[in-house]
Amino acid sequence: MKQDSSVTLHPDEHSRQTAEIMQRFNDVFQLHDPSALPRLVAEHCVIENTVPAPDGARHVGREACVQLWSAIATQPGTRFDLEETFVAGERATIRWRYWLADGNSIRGVNLMRVEDGLIVEAMGYVKG
Template identity: 55%
Template structure:
């Protein structure tokens, strides 16, 4: 039995919370598509497991930033993850955003990131 959307999303988010990029590779589908939050207006696009895993593992390992989960909403194969990214000296700077994630057969197949603008 494949892990459900909630379980995959939790494992993925936990990797960022713990700064442990190791679990990410097991959670990403071969045909994954990732659109990051920048540059505006559309964000950079990564296609394929290798590109998506490399991008996410780099962020997860970066101890100069931290993600605070604000809420996670699961509906079927979709997850809506609201977060705050803290950065800078002592994390005094931050930006809020959301990831729209699609999980199929226990793997992330799409993740679209958006941030609040000024």
């Protein structure tokens, strides 16, 4: 594919900051250590979770979001394989595979949004 020479892409400060926040967020699940979550999540954060199907549950507020993500991060015998994290400005897409304690896995994606250095929105989707 030929690149249009009139289009120039530059990493911007907003994308860099969002990428740093997503790295710290992903570390919570990689290290099974949710202690960083309260410093990453905005007071008015909203999560639309993947369960129950088909639309998931809605979690509103820092406390509810931290509680949900902490429970996921510390679930015994589970792990997340990060497949890709893509950042553009205040938005990030995290593609992942979640391994359950029984050895089965689920593939999914989180659509994230950051404002003023904190996560304000997370929408999770899984392959059915």
